[in-house]
Amino acid sequence: MSKGKNNGHINPGLYSHLRDFNADPRMLLLSVLALVIGASGAILAYFLLHLIYAATNLFYFQRLSWQFVSPAKNTLHWLALFVPIVGGLMIGVMARFGTDKIRGHGIPEALEAILMNGAKVDGKVAIYKPLSAAIAIGSGGPFGAEGPIIMTAGSVGSLFAQLFKLSDAERTTLLVAGAAAGMTGVFSTPLAAVLLAVELLLFEWRPRSLVPVAIAATTAGVLRRFLLGNGPLFPMPQIAPVIEPRTVVAALFLGIIAGIAALVLSRAVYASEDLFEERLPMHWMWWPAIGGLVVGIGGLIFPRALGTGYDVIASLIGGNTTWQLIAGVLIIKSIIWAFSLGSGTSGGILAPLLMIGGALGALIGFGLPAVETGAWPLIGMAAILSGAIGCPLTAAVLSMELTHNYALILPLLAASVAAHAFTVLFQKRSILTERLSRRGYHLSREYGVDPLETVTVAEVMRTDEDALSDSDAVFAYPGDTLRMVAERMASAHVTEMPVKDFSSGKAIAVIGLEDMLHARARSYIRETKQERVRRLPVLFARSRAKEAEADYESVS
Incomplete structure (x- = not known):
């Protein structure tokens, strides 16, 4: 946590402009769009499930029906061996001449779209993915509908987002909103869908993404009750509230x-x-x-x-x-x-x-x-x-x-x-x-607070007369976080900028990339430095002399 100091005393006004969360009114725009995407996700889940049921009836019972039936109840006997083969041939043809993005179980493809393609999904995926999943599962494939619906509803969210002037991060939010809505539509698990978005798809925990995703999942959960029924997907006897x-x-x-x-x-x-x-x-x-x-x-x-x-x-x-x-x-x-x-x-x-x-x-x-x-x-x-x-x-x-x-x-x-x-x-x-x-991509699944967010300019800035005389178009204030400075440097293509006093507007110091490494160094020390803060009573501890001797030998 950063502290602004003035003659050894904390200056409470120095960082008064900083906020806990970087949310802005565009979050409300995304939330409105998420309502539409949430409703779409529930409807898509309904149609995907019934498309799977229809394919199962057609492949194994040679009839047209949208009702659920288990392929295990078929009476084809040894002819049932060929049903998954036919389904596999159809999938291969669709993947080669339609889009190869239908291959796989859906979630890695959604991750690739988010990380590598600016959350832009080809419109073909929204059509071919549910159709291919219905054929694969309906012909006996041992899979679930949740992966395909995550990719399908996510694709619809992406396509809808592409109609508006949005950033990469905002398109990602709406893609994930669609994925969460689709999962909720299949499983009726809105909270788990939001958690999956946070733990796997969003790569952040921010109001600007969490709020729209939660709204989409909630909307899908409400509509699912009318489309596929209420209650748990898998009822079971209630467990006693006391667990031993x-x-x-x-x-x-x-x-x-x-x-x-x-x-x-x-x-x-x-x-x-x-x-x-x-x-x-x-x-x-x-x-x-x-x-x-x-x-x-x-x-x-x-x-x-x-x-x-x-x-x-x-x-x-x-x-x-x-x-x-x-x-x-x-x-x-x-x-x-x-x-x-x-x-x-x-x-x-x-x-x-x-x-x-x-x-x-x-x-x-x-x-x-x-x-x-x-x-x-x-x-x-x-x-x-x-x-x-x-x-x-x-x-x-x-x-x-x-x-x-x-x-x-x-x-x-x-x-x-x-x-x-x-x-x-x-x-x-x-x-x-x-x-x-x-496929050549590395993905880190660990989330943490950026060290540049916890250190301010006032803690690392330095005096440099040459830099102070420079009239750069970009500058920093002592109360800015190093993350703010890093973003300004990146956008302006500079590696150093003056620091101005907030009241007078005069340059009082300078900050560069080397100074910003202090935050990273502090984070590294926090992760790696091991020390004993408290010691057991003398009865269980070694004498100070022996401990000092051991420390001396380790240094030597």
Whole structure:
């Protein structure tokens, strides 16, 4: 925290112009636009889900219907093997002759648009992505609808933003607003959607982006009640409000196991991708069909591995589990999901991870303290999702919103954080950001206060007569933060500027890039310098003489 000093005393008026948040009236404009995008996201979610249902009915039951039906109930017998292959061929053709942006599960593509393309998305994506996702999932692909809707609704948000005179950052806000609205429309989880935006998509926590995104998610949540119904997506028995300490400890253990599973799944997906890219001497257009072959075989062995698996998730957290169901999800679903996703087809990852996590929780739960029905599968869902995508808060809150079982907040948070802690220690990137790394981009997932924001000009400025005589068009005040100065220098293409007294307007000092490094140096010291601030009583401490001797030897 910066302090303005005048003859050794704090000058309270020096920094009175600085604000906690850099919000301006344009935030209100973005909020109004977010209302439209939020409504669009809910409508798009409705149509995407019913498009998937229609494709499922057409592929597996040869009928025209918008009603939900599980592909596991088909009566095609061995002919069902060819359905995912046909779907894969269609995806490959659409990707090659339509747009290759439909390949993948949606979230990395949204990240790439935000980071590398100025939040500008091709209009083709808004059309081809939902269509390809419906074909991929409707033909048995073991994916969820949330990834495609995040990309589809995000694309609509971007296209809508491109109609107005907005900055890159403002377009990003509206793209993410669309993504959050789409996720809310599918899952009815507005708070988790906002948290996902913060933890994964926005790369900031500022009112100028948080407020519009929250408005879009809220709008989508309100409309979803009329389009797809009210209540939790996966109802389960309510948990007692009192959670025993041993349950939280057990959740930590489950979280670590889930972190290991998440790491294995992430590496399996990209091992599959490496197989397709390095070992198959054919155009990538044919890869989804090969992935479809594996899906078809897996579907013959365990039909409930096909499709979104929402009914399977409901069974797991509803207590309707069998050893066959657990084994089928953990083995067959995991294999066909990792292999087909690596083939470059179109589909989401959240629902499959929830399904696999639920089965893992049900399995491990047999050896954990007894709690109400469905608790351990739900905790497993949150943990494996957190470990895989690196968003522990999103995972915990999403699990609560999906079931409306808020009494499980403590074990859900414990398991999610434990899984996250394990994966960040043992793998460089999440399943989402690894794809970006393979495309040549580096993405940091850590957010912190900019050191230049916490140090002011008054603390680092210096006297320089030559610089003071220079009549630069840009200048700084002693109460400005170094971040303000850095932005002015960058826009004016200068590396040094005079500092003027606020009252008189006269140049009193100068500040340059070298001076601004003091803030970075202070931040580095804060992160790396280790010291003992307090000491234990003399009874448990070494004598001062021995400590001084040890310090001398270490210096020598």
